[in-house]
Amino acid sequence: MTMDEVERDSMAFDVLIIGAGPAGLAAAIRLRQLAIEAERELTVCVIEKGSEVGAHTLSGAVIEPRALNELIPDWQAKGAPLDTPAKEDRFLFLTASRAYQLPTPPQMHNKGNYIASLGDFVRWLGVQAEELGVEIYPGFAAADVLYDADGRVKGVQTGDMGVHKDGTPGPNFQPGMELHGRLTIFAEGCRGSLTKRLMERYDLRQGVSPQTYGLGIKELWEIDPALHAPGRIVHTVGWPVDHSTYGGSWMYMFGENLLSVGYVVGLDYSNPWLSPFEEMQRFKTHPSISPIFKGGRRIAYGARALSEGGFQAIPKLVFPGGALVGDTAGFLNVPKIKGTHTAMKSGMVCAEAAFAALADDAVGPSLEAYPRLLEASWLWDELRAVRNIRPAFRWGLLPAMAYGAFDTYVLRGKAPWTFGHHPDHTSLRKAADAPRIDYPKPDGQLTFDRLSSVFISNTNHEEDQPVHLRLKDDARWLNINLDLYSSPESRYCPAGVYEAVGAEDGRPLLQINAQNCVHCKTCDIKDPTQNIDWVTPEGGGGPNYPGGM
Structure with missing residues (x-):
């Protein structure tokens, strides 16, 4: 039996949503709210590649409750896990030995926001969705898009389980299902594997700026109670990266002595010797930062790419049979360092467009109203006002900070120009032309290696799967990555997936340790010739981020 001969079961829904993050769950909740209010039958299904809702959800996270207030006004009574109000903002400029406190930019003021585990928050959203009648299926990875005879999206096929590495069915083989929707909403998160195909098939990026990305490396620590100040929010720029590289950190104190600490490096960096993971480890050694970790212990690790292109990089959002929402469309507000509220709002607006389209009972309902509704919402205004701040960093840190102040305080986000981006994979210099970076060895107490970090991300993939x-x-x-750039994937991957081996024997090759993958998508973004294609592994595989992440 070949895979093409496999018989597959199918299920049909009014709306099928791919991804149980904030955007997808907000869309599902809003759809069912509208259906209940109108006393209409409306079936909504959400599938999630993680082993449970929240297993693959990684964020800082400071949550602005604006969208939540609109979606579930009584969220506090319903027990939403937003328990640590933001109390104090600090913004630091770091040199190698000093920290200088700067005025906090207005976009980064957090009064009225909450520090929380985004994973716990989406788990709670999942409960709210199910209570409204949404069907949620975790552990099912959407592996392919399904189209009807007219080229309209009609749903997805979930991945087969129990397939050998050579592609043949194993003894525990279970074929994936076909899930059909009158409308399909893609909420895959950053650099979604199916969204990439939709972008190409329907030319959704025509006429917009290329997307640009960042890689966020995150750790969760339990710190000394005497050093813990719930509600404190610290962001830094400057050291350890040079001023030509976009980068910065966060430290959020919340819960029972928990500290979320992370470092973001823009993936438009040019030095192929740079390692975002190592920059994160180096950041923790700064004399103004390291004391907070004294007596503490690291309890979790994760990494995730972020869509940083903003307003000018938003693609066409609709196509026949479906639409894009959340970070898969790029709704992150970079200067604000927040995307949960914008992701949720996009899902809610899309849900309202979908409900109206399905009410017409048309054979081929359209979501063409979604972009128009979005442009009339606060989300559009918020992203448009800050559209030039991230691309200004092409000039370097200090000029970008000066421009950001000018754009914010003088122009008030209404500049008559809009800066564009360039694709991140085109930015690398050749290794011979770039200064090498020597990173110190980890000490196992404050700084760590990648493999021990992957271990505490609870990452697991079946060894014998493709x-x-x-x-x-x-x-x-061999001819480009190794010869020209000295194998940059061995440094930009935060999980030790890629290793250049055999060079000492004169037979260099790339070893791919796919079982280590934490699903950050960096390789898919940064490879200089776009030669690496990230596709979904078996459902339920990958990291399992615990509460607090």
Whole structure:
């Protein structure tokens, strides 16, 4: 039996949502709210590749409750896990030995916001959705898009389970299902694997700026209670990256002595010797930062790419049979360092457009109203006002900070120009032309290596499944990645997936340790010739971020 001959069961829904993050769950909740209010039958299904809702959800996270207030006004009575109000903002400029406190930019003021675990928050959203009648299926990875005879999206096929590495069915083989929707909403998060295909098929990026990304490396610590100040929020710029590299940190104190600490590096960096993971470890050693970790212990680790292109990089959002919402469309507010409220709002607006379209009982309902509704919402105004701040960092840190102040305080986000981006994979210099960076060895107490970090991310993939990180052309790695850039994937991957081996024997090759993958998507973004294709592994695999992440 070949895979093409496998018989697949199918299920049909009015609306099918791919991804149980804030955007997808907000869309599902709003759809069912509208259906209940109108006393209409409306079936809504959400599928999630993580082993449970929240397993793959990683964020800082400071949550602005604006969208939540609109979606579930009585969220406090319903027990939403937003228990630590933001109390104190600090914004620091770091040199190698000093920290200088700067005025906090207005976009980063957090009065009225909450520090929380985004994973716990989406778990709670999942409960609210199910109570409204939404069907949620975790552990099911959407592996392919399904189209009807007219080229309209009609749903997705979930991944097969129990397939050998060579692609043949194993003894525990379970075929994936076809899930059909009159409308399908894609909420896959940053650099969604199916969204990439939709972008190409329907040319959704025509006429907009290329997307640009950042890689966020995050750790969760339990720190000394004497050093814990619930509600304190600290952001830094400057050291350890140089001023030509976009980068900065966060530290959020919340819960029972918990500290969320992380570092973001813009993936438009140019030095192929740079390692975002190592920059994160180095950041913790700063004399103004390291004391907070004394007597503490690291309890979790994760990494995730972020869509940082903002307003000018938003693609066309609709296509026949469906739409894009959340970070898969790029609704992160970078200067604010928040995306949960914007992701939720996009899902809510899309749900309202979907409900109206389905009410017409048309054979091929359309979501063309979604972009118009979005442009009339506060989300559109919020992103448009800050659209030039992130791309200004192409000039370097200090000029960008000066421009950001000018844009914010003088122009008030109404500049008559809009800066664009360039694709991140085109920005690398050749290794021979770039200064090498020597990173110190980890001490195992404050700084760590990648493999011990992956271990505490609870990452797991079945060893004998097909590799989900694929090279389009094996020869390109040797002739381009190794020869020109000295294998940058071995440094930008935060999980030790890629290793250049055999060079000492004169037979270099790229070893892909796919079982280590934490699903950050960086390789899919940063590879200089776009030779690496990240596709979904078996459902339920990958990291399992605990409460607090």
